[in-house]
Amino acid sequence: MRTFTRWLLAAAMIFAGLSHLFWARKEFQAQVPDVVTEVLPIDKDGVVVASGAVEMMLGAALVVLPKERRRIGGILAAFFVAIFPGNIAQAVGKRKGFGLDDDRARYLRLLFQPVLVAWAIWATRD
Template sequence: MTADTSAAGATWPQRIARWLLGAALLFAGTSHLTVARAEFLAQVPPWLPVDPDLVVVASGVVEIALGLALLIARGRARVWVGWAVALFFLAIFPGNIAQFTEGRDGFGLDTDLARGIRLLFQPVLVAWALWSTGAWRAWRESRTRRARPE
């Protein structure tokens, strides 16, 4: 039995993973702007030369946009959305590092162990974005095409 690869090469597990990630980003982005703003403020590194509340609001808006894009993008655009989401997860990683190194509590991460485990989850999010959108596969295929002799 082979996996269904219709809809631009996406398998059902990839679609479900993409929808879950999109929904999670929509929820997180909305939370940035509403009920969890203080929790997100704990993740803004103090050395960042920008108002922390602006960082939280801007990242919330970006998360909402990326979440929507994960849900509606099709074809080649979906691959680009995957790279954008992965880059976003890399861009916010310094906030997770600052939360760990400075011992800042937030989202129930109130021990070094919990904050350390959260750090280890960031690469999983990057991989999730690249796999669920087909971005990683598209990159591998483009490298294979370039490596073939003409």
Template sequence: MKTIFRWLLASAMVFAGISHMFWARKEFQAQVPDAVSEVTGIDKDGVVLASGVVEVMLGSALVLFPKDRRRVGRILAAFFVAIFPGNIAQYTGRRDGFGLDSDRKRLARLFFQPVLVTWALWSTSRSHV
């Protein structure tokens, strides 16, 4: 079961990463906090492209490096935590993107991030629970 969920997560990450680079770049820019560009000097489009590359790499690593899956799972979980401020910025800035066009929808999205963190850790853990 974990293998199936790990492959689903890997596929979702690769798909999301590719979408960052092509058809959904503007949508993802709604999630980049203004402070990120101010601090790094990288414009929002650059941040979206870079995070897309990271997502493709992490998704691929979940499948390509089975011996390192626990480490990759922890890195992916940390990535989900690291991008959470973007989701908060989308909510507090009332930025539309991906059909999140109301405060209620943007707030609901915030509760999905812990699910992703848990999914990454569980699907890459050694236990059989």
């Protein structure tokens, strides 16, 4: 069961990473907190592209580095925690994206992030 969920997570991460680079690039920009581009020398599109590349690498690593899966699971869980402020910024800023066009939908989406963290940890344990 863990193997299946790990591969499913890997596929989801690769798919999400590709979507950052291609069809959902503009949608993801709604999740980038303004403070990120104020503090770092990068624009929202650069953040989206970089996070998409990280997602694809983590997804691939879950599959191609089986001896490191526990470490990768921890890194992936930390990644999910690190991007959570973007989800909060989208909710607080009432930014539309991914069909999240009302407060209820945006705030309900926040509840999904801990599920991703737990999934990354559970799927990569022995």
